[in-house]
Amino acid sequence: VIPNLEQLELRHLSDEGQFPLNFFHHVKVLKVNGGFGDGFPIFPFLRKICNPESLDLEYFSFRDGLPCKGDVGTPSRIKELNLYNLRNLQRMWRKDSELGHILSNLQTLRVMFCDDLINIGASSLSFKNLTTLKVSNCEMMTNLATPLIVESLVQLTTMEVSNCTKMTEIVAHEGDYRQTIVVGNLKCLKLSELQSLTSFCRGSYTFNFPYLEEVVVEVCPKLRIFSEGVLNTPQLQSVKLNSFDKKGCWAGDLNTTLQLLNIKKGQYGRNDHLTISNMFPESIEIWKKNPRAILELKNLSQMNFYRCSSLKYIFTLSMLLSLKQLERIDVQECNTMEQVIREDEEEATTH
Secondary structure: OOOOOOEEEEEOOOOOOOOOOOOOOOOOEEEEEEEEEOOOOHHHHHHHHOOOOEEEEEEEEOOOOOOOOOOOOOOOOOOEEEEEOOEOOOEOOOOOOOHHHHOOOOOEEEEEOOOOOOEOOOOHHHHOOOOEEEEEOOOOOOOOEOHHHHHHOOOOOEEEEEOOOOOOEOEOOOOOOOOEEEOOOOOEEEEEOOOOOOEOEOOOOEEEOOOOOEEEEEOOOOOOOOEOOOEEOOOOOOEEOOOOOOOOEOOOOHHHHHHHHHHHHHHOOOOOEEEEEOOEHHHHHHHHHOHHHHHOOOOOOEEEEEOOOOOOOOEEHHHHHHOOOOOEEEEEOOOOOOOOEEOHHHOOOOO
């Protein structure tokens, strides 16, 4: 036993018996580089030589889930698991795998550059203590997890997903799943560089996020709506365009805010400018049906109305006065418009 060794990196493992029992007993942080070797039984091997709190697995080739065979014994003390560049790994956990038991103390999971991974499907037992989940650069992943797995993340506070080019939704749509999904402790959700993402979930589920207070959506050009169903986010007051965005944007609810962000990004990419135009049909629809949602954008300094063929007027006086930061209004080629500002008592039910 090496008594004072706390961090260790091993490369190109090939023989389970090449180290004595408990040889690295005091190691807390272990990195294992497999040199793209085939499914070495990493977890039974680790139980023989050490029991780390943090484990990095990189450059392995796992064809049938993370390998686990033999006597699994009691749960490991692994709290942090980082998976990097694992080839051929389509599913992390097989249905008959004991890894859910082994990793039942897991708190942080990071998955990076696992190009063949379909999703993070796992037993609910393995994620019962997970607080942080970060997934990036997984080329083949089209969704992150099933509704059942998402609901099992009862301790999760942070979820970050980035640079997964084929991902179309975060939570897979399963038609036979019950209608309400509670994500009880999630506080921070960050979605970045997801070129194919169209929604958080395409299903009409009710999502309850009682503690969600930070949402960052950065370079997700196809994201038009968070979910088709009911959304409960009582603590959420803004959506940010990046991690450096201090104020963010809020239009009363998450779905409307995402729609407005897409409208603004399409023309200017600025939080304080907004264009209403037939060129952006969503903007016309929101302005006609729910203009108060747009007026929730308190930091607007400039509004542009361009080719709004269906609008007869833009504001009532009370609407205009509610925009305290507004400095400029541009109106161009709105041929049917009769008035820019209409008296409140004249306000019609539609524009």
